[in-house]
Each structure stands twice: as C-alpha cells, then as structure tokens.
Amino acid sequence: MLIQKSYTDSESEPEGEPELEWHRKIENGALIREKAKANAWPIKTGKWNAEELLRLEKRIKKLARRRNMTLESFREEILTQPFRNKKQFWWDVAKKFPDRALYHIVRHGKQAYDRQNYQGQWTPEEDKQLLELVKTYGRKFATTIKDQMNRTASACEARYRTIKHQEVGKTGKWTNEESEKLKKTITEYKTLHGTPPSWEYVSSKGFQNERNPRQCKARWQYIQNQENNAGQVTGRGAVTIEDQIRLLERIQKGGWQKEYEIPFGKLQDENFTLSSKRCKSEYIKLRKHIPGFEKMKVQGKECKESVMIKYCRQTMILIQISIVIDIVSELLRTRCIMLESLKE
Incomplete structure (x- = not known):
C-alpha cells in the first residue's frame, strides 16, 4: 500500500550535508550530553514530547511519499539499512529538528516504524527469557536480544529496567x-x-x-x-508560601513558553530540594487559582483537566495551554502579596 499523499506535500528540497554539526553524523549519547551540558550544541537531550513525535511521523511520511515508497518498501529500503547508506534521507528528516541531535532523530524514527513495535503486553515467560538473555549476552539490546525477543531494542531495554526496578529488595525502615x-x-x-x-x-x-x-x-x-537547611520543605511536611515562591521563581527564570516544557526534575539545587513530583503537583494546585484554567482549547474543543499534558482521546492532539510566563507572573504576584500580609 502506497503511503497516502497529503495536500501539504511540497516540492523536493535541496540535498547535501547539513549545516548543523549535530546533524552530520551519528554521535554517541555521552558526547551529545556533554556538548549540550557545555552549551556547545544548543540542543535538547530529554524525553521527546507528543508534538515532536507527531512532527517526526509527518516528516517521515512526507519524505517517503516523495520517493513513492509503500510502508513495506520504506521499511526494507530505509529502516534495515545502516545510516551511511541512507544518510541523505535522515539528513532531510533532521531539517525540521534543529534542536535535536541526529542520533535521537534516527533512533525515534526507526522505533516508530519498526515492524516489531507494538507487540502487546509482556508476559511472565518473556520477562524470564529477557533476563536470561541479558545474563548470557549482556546488555546487547540492539543486536542479539531484540532479534530473539522479536521486539524493538528500546522496548527490550525499557522492560529490563522495569523488571530490575520491580525486584523485591530488603524491606523495613532504613538504618x-x-x-x-x-x-x-x-x-x-x-x-x-x-x-x-x-x-x-x-x-x-x-x-x-x-x-x-x-x-x-x-x-x-x-x-x-x-537535609535541606535553607527553609524549604522537609520530608513530607507542608509546602510553605516561601516554597511556592521559590518554585515559581525558578520556572519564571527558565523562560519556558509551554507548560509541558517545564523540566520539574531539574529545578532543584542546594537551596531548593522539593522533589520533581511535588513541584509538579504544587504548580498544578497553584494554577487552579487562575480563573478559567480548566478550560483549555484544543482545535476548537474544550477539555476540562487539571494536568500539564493531556491527549484528547478522540484526536490524540496535544493540548496547547497558556503561555507559562503569564501564569507564573500572576501566581508570583499573588503569593508575594500573601507573604507580605503574613509578615505584618
């Protein structure tokens, strides 16, 4: 079956080596993280959001249509080939992702269309087989293990981590x-x-x-x-207004435009140790004080949810909610007024 054509298809684009250094070849993950951390490459290294994944899928489909590929021929001609044989295709895909490394673009692209993807829930027998394979061959998920499990390498690796984290450890209070x-x-x-x-x-x-x-x-x-000694919340105690202000100040300083972009697990430092989960839940709770926050427009529809990211079950379209800076500025203003009133 030919991949269905879209009215948004455009003419072919200029070919050749990319201008961006991080798009020219497949670099290893350690180097990518090092470059990003040092701000040598202005790229993101975290989890891909739904908008990026949807954009990647559309981009691959468009490029496959231009080459008159069916789904099967795309898998045979592109997915089964090493990067060096099909680098122009992946370079073309990367043009729409200037803030992502080529390594992650290729990895997510292959995973999305791998015929071994979506093999259903893991069974206890598969879990046992996976553990035996890792014990025998090591963490060779991209070669030996994925072929024997008939699942993608990323699925095997993710399942292995889940199993290891679920293993029963010593119970009781920590000494x-x-x-x-x-x-x-x-x-x-x-x-x-x-x-x-x-x-x-x-x-x-x-x-x-x-x-x-x-x-x-x-x-x-x-x-x-x-161990936080700077006045922040300790253990499972109540979150103070000072804690809320510190949280909002860190979000404001980050300059994120959309709420789903906020990395709640990276806001912490030696003076602010509120966990990622509590930061996120506290922000959601604060957001409720803004009138009309629950009515978030999605392609002309309204979904009533008090979560950061929400998929509309009918359309699978990511909700685009208010710009973060407006929300945080308003919350900071009201929190500071409350703090001053308590000091009087």
Missing part, C-alpha cells in the same frame, strides 16, 4: 548506616562519572542488591529533602 552507605556510594559514582547516579549501580555496588534501585532512589530523594 542510619544504610543512609550513610547510600550517600557514600552516590558520591563515589558522581566522582567517577560526573553524572546523576545510576540507581542500578548504587543498588549493586552499595547494597549488593539488598536494596533495589527504586528503593535507593526514593531514599535519596527523602534524604535530600530532610
């Missing part, structure tokens, strides 16, 4: 000795790698897997909140 060991292991990892900790590493190295990765991560977030 002071365990907390100190957790701190020491995380410090050791950051010294060696200079990145956020790998919870699998922490679980294995520090606790010989007696405390699973999920437990280690949860405990570390708790410790960070408890």
Whole structure:
C-alpha cells in the first residue's frame, strides 16, 4: 500500500550535508550530553514530547511519499539499512529538528516504524527469557536480544529496567548506616562519572542488591529533602508560601513558553530540594487559582483537566495551554502579596 499523499506535500528540497554539526553524523549519547551540558550544541537531550513525535511521523511520511515508497518498501529500503547508506534521507528528516541531535532523530524514527513495535503486553515467560538473555549476552539490546525477543531494542531495554526496578529488595525502615552507605556510594559514582547516579549501580555496588534501585532512589530523594537547611520543605511536611515562591521563581527564570516544557526534575539545587513530583503537583494546585484554567482549547474543543499534558482521546492532539510566563507572573504576584500580609 502506497503511503497516502497529503495536500501539504511540497516540492523536493535541496540535498547535501547539513549545516548543523549535530546533524552530520551519528554521535554517541555521552558526547551529545556533554556538548549540550557545555552549551556547545544548543540542543535538547530529554524525553521527546507528543508534538515532536507527531512532527517526526509527518516528516517521515512526507519524505517517503516523495520517493513513492509503500510502508513495506520504506521499511526494507530505509529502516534495515545502516545510516551511511541512507544518510541523505535522515539528513532531510533532521531539517525540521534543529534542536535535536541526529542520533535521537534516527533512533525515534526507526522505533516508530519498526515492524516489531507494538507487540502487546509482556508476559511472565518473556520477562524470564529477557533476563536470561541479558545474563548470557549482556546488555546487547540492539543486536542479539531484540532479534530473539522479536521486539524493538528500546522496548527490550525499557522492560529490563522495569523488571530490575520491580525486584523485591530488603524491606523495613532504613538504618542510619544504610543512609550513610547510600550517600557514600552516590558520591563515589558522581566522582567517577560526573553524572546523576545510576540507581542500578548504587543498588549493586552499595547494597549488593539488598536494596533495589527504586528503593535507593526514593531514599535519596527523602534524604535530600530532610537535609535541606535553607527553609524549604522537609520530608513530607507542608509546602510553605516561601516554597511556592521559590518554585515559581525558578520556572519564571527558565523562560519556558509551554507548560509541558517545564523540566520539574531539574529545578532543584542546594537551596531548593522539593522533589520533581511535588513541584509538579504544587504548580498544578497553584494554577487552579487562575480563573478559567480548566478550560483549555484544543482545535476548537474544550477539555476540562487539571494536568500539564493531556491527549484528547478522540484526536490524540496535544493540548496547547497558556503561555507559562503569564501564569507564573500572576501566581508570583499573588503569593508575594500573601507573604507580605503574613509578615505584618
């Protein structure tokens, strides 16, 4: 079946090597993160949002139509070939993603159209087989494991992480000795790698897997909140107006235009340790004070939801909600007035 043509198709575009350095070849993930962190490449490295994925799908379909490809011929001629053989195709795809590295563009593109995608829910037998394969071959998800599981490499890797995080660890209250060991292991990892900790590493190295990765991560977030000495919320205590103002100030400083762009897990520093989950829930709660916040327009429709991102089940179109700066400015104004009134 020929990929259906659209009225938005345009004439062919100029070919040749991309102008952007991060679009010319497939770089490894570590280099991409390093370049982005140093602001050498003005790109995003986080999770792709729904708008980006939809734009990628439309772009690939348009380029395939120009080449008169069917879905099957596209898979055979593009997806099964190494990048060096079809680099012009992927360079053309990348033109619509100036803020993404070519590595991630190709990876998401292949994943979206892989015939092994959407194989349904994982069974206990598949989980057992996956663990055995990793034990035998290591983390070779992109080669040996994906072929034997008949699933995509990303699906296999994601499922493996889920299984490992679900493993039953030691139960009961954490001791002071365990907390100190957790701190020491995380410090050791950051010294060696200079990145956020790998919870699998922490679980294995520090606790010989007696405390699973999920437990280690949860405990570390708790410790960070408890050790905060700058007046922020500790543990599961109430969020103060000062906490709310610090949260809003950080969001305002980020300059994000849409709410789904706010990286709630990256707002923390030594003076602000409110967890990602609590930052997000607190922002949603504050947003309710703005009249009419629940009525968010979607292609002429209205959806009543108090969440950051919402897919309309009928159309799968991402809701585009108010510009962040307007919301935050109003919330900051009212929070500061409340704080002043409490001081009087």
